[in-house]
Amino acid sequence: MVCLQLRGTTLGDVDAVLFDKDGTLSISEPQLLTLATARVFLCLEQAAAVLPATGLPELQQLLERAYGLRAAAICPAGITAVASRDHNLIATATALVQVGMGWPEALALSERVFAEADQQDARRSQEAVGHTSITTDGLRPWLEQLRAAGVVCAVISNDDMAGIEHFLASHGLETLFAGLWSAEHRPRKPDPAAVHGLCEQLGVAAGRCALIGDANSDLRMAVAAGIPHQLALGYTAAWSTPPPLAEPHPLIHHWSELSLASP
Template identity: 60%
Template sequence: MSPSTEPFPGSAVAPVAQLRLKGVPLGLVQAVLFDKDGTMSHSEPKLLALAEARILACLSQVGSGHRARLRDLLESAYGVRAGRIDPAGITAVASRMHNLIATATAFAQVGLGWPEALNRSEILFDSIDAAAGSEPASAPTTKGLAPLLLALDRAGVVLGVISNDQTHGIKHFLAAHGLEKHIRGIWSADHLPAKPNPLAVHHFCAQLGVDPGACALIGDADSDLAMAVAAGIPHALGYTAGWATKPKLAGGHLLIDHWSELTVQATDPANHA
């Protein structure tokens, strides 16, 4: 899918369904936009393994006198703490490129010049990606996701994924779990602007033919929710069950602790003519 560069043209879809959270009506929506990692996908084990592989590869590139400091820098940057991933850390929420830049910065702090630090980071990331294979095992879905997507789809709600993963990673995850049939579109790290720029939401909504003012966006990070608010999405919902350490989200947002708490009811189109 190629990025949209046209301004938001207006909605081609009427609000079709009423969302309820824990039985309380939220409002009519045309579409629901989902973050992927930590929201649709239980990605923590996979991301932890990836972060640890990157750390070990980096440590092999420096002398023994620098390894303890480099490990501390990388664990802090990646958000690796006591065998868990910090839901607010860059491994959890940032793009591959942002993780690569953070890695190069850690190398620079133990004495490498920036060109060498960046080059080593790029080589290591490419090597680890190649070792994982073109289609690594997909992370499992968060519990109860598939029935919710089915219910939303049947109610006529347009569904999209907006993520800092790359397009092929999103497509692989959806296909591995048979979810691609429910998803109308993807906005990934390959698209510009990318999350958390609010314009990413506007361009994605234009691509989907929906109005941001009639959407919900569900994510597990403050950056997701702030982006949604800035883009004019009225229902910015925090999902809390995707990580071993429950994400600490800013106040003022409704939270989902299990997908069964979110329900949908189709409306009569004649009421919105």
């Protein structure tokens, strides 16, 4: 049995820690910024063939607001940062409908744009060393401390399995995680049943877990799944603008603030 502590204050006993990926394990803002910018550019380029030029500035504003693009940064509470790929695609199609396109055409255009943006992102990954997201500062020592104490670690993310596995493998972290729950699993987060599914996979009880994420949806999901409120932890250090996390959830500003102790 192990007690989780934050800045010397005991939070509770844990058998497992469930981690969000983007914005928690990884500093993904630069990569997400590049992806969102590419989606806007490609959407405007393709929409120009079917929409009047006067509608393009409005479409650009709608897309940038939807994606959370602002001054060379990504809003940590926006859909690019928090939502799944298909939710981003639906938001894109909705923006196209708002400037006069029919739904079937808007959905088809959005699917083409996302496929092309994904191809560009894959090419950059092959051409640029280190294009993959980097880990948040101090992550590996914390994960190794958890493993040494016998605490199970797992990832619960709205990225797909390939994205999660690529990130972990790129940083040599795959052996430190016993379970993965992705956007391809059902149900997916933020459904509390996603936590139950991952806990069942790990063989642990939700009430004996901590969950660490950078979004209020992560924290609400954790509590609704039966994780104690004080063990639903907000991580703040991966974004240029700290995420607006709800109080009074405990907030982590660096992994070194966490420690383990015998009860």
